[in-house]
Amino acid sequence: ELKVEQNPLFLSMQEGKNYTIYCNYSTTSDRLYWYRQDPGKSLESLFVLLSNGAVKQEGRLMASLDTKARLSTLHITAAVHDLSATYFCAVGDSNYQLIWGAGTKLIIKP
Amino acid sequence: NAGVTQTPKFRVLKTGQSMTLLCAQDMNHEYMYWYRQDPGMGLRLIHYSVGEGTTAKGEVPDGYNVSRLKKQNFLLGLESAAPSQTSVYFCASSRGPPVTRHYEQYFGPGTRLTVT
Numbered sequence: 001e002l003k004v005e006q007n008p009l010f011l012s013m014q015e016g017k018n019y020t021i022y023c024n025y026s027t028t029s030d031r032l033y034w035y036r037q038d039p040g041k042s043l044e045s046l047f048v049l050l051s052n053g054a055v056k057q058e059g060r061l062m063a064s065l066d067t068k069a070r071l072s073t074l075h076i077t078a079a080v081h082d083l084s085a086t087y088f089c090a091v092g093d094s095n096y097q098l099i100w101g102a103g104t105k106l107i108i109k110p
Numbered sequence: 111n112a113g114v115t116q117t118p119k120f121r122v123l124k125t126g127q128s129m130t131l132l133c134a135q136d137m138n139h140e141y142m143y144w145y146r147q148d149p150g151m152g153l154r155l156i157h158y159s160v161g162e163g164t165t166a167k168g169e170v171p172d173g174y175n176v177s178r179l180k181k182q183n184f185l186l187g188l189e190s191a192a193p194s195q196t197s198v199y200f201c202a203s204s205r206g207p208p209v210t211r212h213y214e215q216y217f218g219p220g221t222r223l224t225v226t
């Protein structure tokens with residue numbers, strides 16, 4: 001059974017700092033997704049990582065995938081308040097299903 | 111394009127009542143999904159559909175039924191609501207499966223359901 005674990009589950013940080021969110025999963029998969037959810041809102045796709053060593057960047061966010069370690073990271077560079085949200089990773093379990101992490105609630109203080 | 115829409119946005123039910131949540135998408139997607147989101151637990155898949163007229167069970171299907179009579183619509187039914195079904199329900203759609211290809215899922219705005 002595929003399990004997906006994120007850590008930390010809660011992160012409060014100051015603007016301008018760097019930090020990394022980790023997503024570990026328990027069985028082989030080479031499809032990993034990162035989503036963002038603002039409070040009371042829906043989920044928005046950020047990145048799709050398709051293969052070992054994949055790296056994608058958009059603005060201050062960079063995601064990477066290490067399929068051998070079963071680990072993905074979401075790195076935040078020089079955080080700004082607008083990045084405050086809950087971030088989810090999700091991993092493909094079968095052809096049709098994604099298994100989701102519990103989410104990392106990120107609060108960035110001015 | 112409206113993308114994925116959900117009706118209603120909020121609902122309060124009493125235990126034992128029934129209701130249907132409607133999901134509609136205008137992206138001509140084959141795959142549609144119903145999830146529930148509970149605090150600290152991420153998203154859990156209730157049911158999904160890989161095309162018109164097909165449905166399948168996800169991780170937490172008990173107490174729910176679904177139908178996909180038209181490609182653009184996916185209905186989630188609660189026949190006899192229970193307090194444990196208090197949650198936020200999200201519908202999503204995608205062009206194809208998330209694993210064999212890399213089709214991302216597009217989400218609706220959610221329905222907040224409270225069962226008292």
